[in-house]
Amino acid sequence: MADASGQVAFSFPPSWLFQFPPDPSPPSLPPAANQHSISAPFGINPTLYHAVLQPAVPITFAIGYVTCVKIANSFNRKRGNKPWSISKTNAFYYFVVLHNIGLALYSAVTCAAMARALYVSVPSPFGSAGLPGTLDSLCKLHGPRGLGDAVYYDTAAGSWISKNRLVHLAANNLTPDPTDVGRIWNEGLAFWGWFFYLSKFYEVFDTIIILAKGKRSSTLQTYHHAGAMMCMWAGMRYRGPPIWMFALVNAGIHTIMYTYYTLSAVGIRVPKAVKQLITTAQIMQFLVGITFAGAHFFVSYAVPVSVPYSVASAAAGAASSASSAASVVRGLVNSQSASSLAASATGGETVAWLKKFALRAANFEGPAQNVQNHAESKLGTEIVGAAHKLEQVRYRDEHQMIHCLETSGEGFAIWLNVVYLAPLTFLFARFFVKSYILAPPPKTARQRRVSDSAMSAARKTSDAIEKFGRSIEDTIGSFGEQTRDNVGVLDSRDAKRKVRVLIQETATTHDAGEAIEDDDVSSKAGRKGGATTYAGAVKEDLKSAKRANGSTSRDIDQTDPLQKPNK
Ligand SMILES: CC(C)(COP(=O)(O)OP(=O)(O)OC[C@H]1O[C@@H](n2cnc3c(N)ncnc32)[C@H](O)[C@@H]1OP(=O)(O)O)[C@@H](O)C(=O)NCCC(=O)NCCSC(=O)CC(=O)O
Numbered sequence: 001m002a003d004a005s006g007q008v009a010f011s012f013p014p015s016w017l018f019q020f021p022p023d024p025s026p027p028s029l030p031p032a033a034n035q036h037s038i039s040a041p042f043g044i045n046p047t048l049y050h051a052v053l054q055p056a057v058p059i060t061f062a063i064g065y066v067t068c069v070k071i072a073n074s075f076n077r078k079r080g081n082k083p084w085s086i087s088k089t090n091a092f093y094y095f096v097v098l099h100n101i102g103l104a105l106y107s108a109v110t111c112a113a114m115a116r117a118l119y120v121s122v123p124s125p126f127g128s129a130g131l132p133g134t135l136d137s138l139c140k141l142h143g144p145r146g147l148g149d150a151v152y153y154d155t156a157a158g159s160w161i162s163k164n165r166l167v168h169l170a171a172n173n174l175t176p177d178p179t180d181v182g183r184i185w186n187e188g189l190a191f192w193g194w195f196f197y198l199s200k201f202y203e204v205f206d207t208i209i210i211l212a213k214g215k216r217s218s219t220l221q222t223y224h225h226a227g228a229m230m231c232m233w234a235g236m237r238y239r240g241p242p243i244w245m246f247a248l249v250n251a252g253i254h255t256i257m258y259t260y261y262t263l264s265a266v267g268i269r270v271p272k273a274v275k276q277l278i279t280t281a282q283i284m285q286f287l288v289g290i291t292f293a294g295a296h297f298f299v300s301y302a303v304p305v306s307v308p309y310s311v312a313s314a315a316a317g318a319a320s321s322a323s324s325a326a327s328v329v330r331g332l333v334n335s336q337s338a339s340s341l342a343a344s345a346t347g348g349e350t351v352a353w354l355k356k357f358a359l360r361a362a363n364f365e366g367p368a369q370n371v372q373n374h375a376e377s378k379l380g381t382e383i384v385g386a387a388h389k390l391e392q393v394r395y396r397d398e399h400q401m402i403h404c405l406e407t408s409g410e411g412f413a414i415w416l417n418v419v420y421l422a423p424l425t426f427l428f429a430r431f432f433v434k435s436y437i438l439a440p441p442p443k444t445a446r447q448r449r450v451s452d453s454a455m456s457a458a459r460k461t462s463d464a465i466e467k468f469g470r471s472i473e474d475t476i477g478s479f480g481e482q483t484r485d486n487v488g489v490l491d492s493r494d495a496k497r498k499v500r501v502l503i504q505e506t507a508t509t510h511d512a513g514e515a516i517e518d519d520d521v522s523s524k525a526g527r528k529g530g531a532t533t534y535a536g537a538v539k540e541d542l543k544s545a546k547r548a549n550g551s552t553s554r555d556i557d558q559t560d561p562l563q564k565p566n567k
Pocket residue numbers: 096100205206207209210213218220221222224250253254257260261262264265275276278279280282431528529
């Protein structure tokens with residue numbers, strides 16, 4: 001299927017894009033050393049650059065990470081999810097705050113640098129190169145800016161090439177020139193993408209923070225971190241074209257997410273609506289990411305290609321028709337040697353030269369030799385020589401459809417990302433449903449009243465128990481004294497009154513406790529957030545209070561000297 005202009009087409013992807021394992025050629029390309037610009041603020045040692053992109057690095061790390069998380073999860077479960085003692089230290093607190101601030105800032109810088117790279121590399125589809133120009137800039141990451149000027153790896157030829165014969169490779173003639181500007185790789189992805197890949201290893205500290213708090217790392221958390229390092233690796237190792245989006249959008253979302261965690265870590269409560277917005281943005285990035293990355297498999301577009309053609313036929317055409325002559329002139333002006341020829345000749349000389357050229361093409365060699373320039377001298381031998389050369393090989397631009405992707409490695413990087421993102425989107429959607437749809441809604445006035453009464457009930461219970469204990473001690477004390485003094489008569493009315501008042505008080509708080517228990521608001525939310533955690537704690541206090549009250553009452557029943565004996 002092609003668009004109206006026939007310049008863009010959508011078709012089923014060729015099977016070689018799904019080859020596994022992918023072709024290891026070509027290796028990734030470090031950014032140019034000593035560039036000192038926002039695209040690459042400093043050089044990266046090429047050996048190091050390649051070393052961390054070895055497949056063993058992310059695979060080993062991801063397996064090690066998942067194994068450690070499984071062990072730590074079961075450790076935390078066995079300990080009843082008790083926070084590790086280190087999590088109570090100041091050092092841990094400051095580490096968590098700095099970790100989040102650092103990642104928020106780093107993500108913001110990466111996002112800005114990638115946005116700039118996109119801005120300078122991707123032309124508008126409404127510009128002179130149209131939609132193919134935009135697609136070309138998104139599909140081909142190397143070489144100079146301009147439709148059809150990209151440098152890409154031709155798997156069949158086993159070398160880097162360009163559709164434009166005027167575009168040169170690096171000095172070694174084997175790789176794209178690292179100083180080329182105007183495409184995403186050299187404009188920032190080579191540098192910022194590589195560090196973003198490394199940051200995925202550091203981000204496992206998120207999990208360590210969760211574990212240290214005595215919680216268990218969720219499937220979402222573990223899967224996300226293990227998968228992110230694999231996907232960033234594949235994108236950077238094989239230069240999957242849409243990997244820029246991972247770096248740009250994910251860095252943007254992480255700026256917000258780590259700002260949220262910073263606030264959360266210092267105890268600033270973020271409204272639930274904001275939290276919900278962050279989760280929505282995360283889900284959106286995955287959906288857009290899957291669609292955008294997947295589209296690369298299906299897109300082809302037209303690029304101008306320099307096609308060599310035989311001069312003789314073109315020249316014959318030039319002699320026979322004016323329009324063909326015009327095309328010859330265009331061909332000449334388009335070609336490099338013709339440009340230099342034109343540069344060396346003034347307007348009159350060019351006309352004379354064309355006349356000579358047309359005569360020669362028409363096989364009138366004699367008259368051709370005698371063509372003169374405006375100074376009425378025969379055309380210089382160097383011009384004739386150049387024209388002669390032009391007769392050998394000429395190029396003209398034709399439009400050819402090319403696929404967006406060129407190597408099986410690019411294909412691999414994309415499908416790995418799509419395969420990773422699909423379950424991640426599901427896990428996030430489930431998180432969304434659990435956290436914002438199934439979780440209890442914000443408290444109503446009545447629920448708040450119940451919650452308040454829970455707190456005051458808890459307070460009363462504890463005061464009453466305290467008072468009760470003291471009275472029992474006093475009563476037993478005075479009873480003992482009176483017994484010792486052999487008075488034989490306890491001030492029974494006073495003691496009885498005290499005990500009755502206390503039993504009444506605890507009974508009141510017991511009822512309040514029942515009321516709270518019936519209301520599941522405070523109990524369900526229990527584990528998340530300061531207020532709900534407090535409500536959970538209150539409930540626990542109430543339960544203990546109830547237990548304490550029950551046993552104390554039994555004790556009183558058994559010890560009350562004033563109680564009538566059971567019949
Ligand atoms: C709103 C969210 C950003 C965060 O939701 P959470 O449920 O994690 O939020 P929360 O308020 O319960 O916070 C969790 C607890 O950990 C503490 N905490 C502090 N710093 C943290 C850090 N860097 N990472 C994880 N937890 C951290 C919090 O203070 C809090 O402690 P306490 O409980 O003691 O108050 C959400 O959208 C989300 O990402 N949920 C998934 C959670 C997850 O596993 N994320 C993995 C990264 S996903 C990711 O990164 C996606 C992406 O690439 O965009």
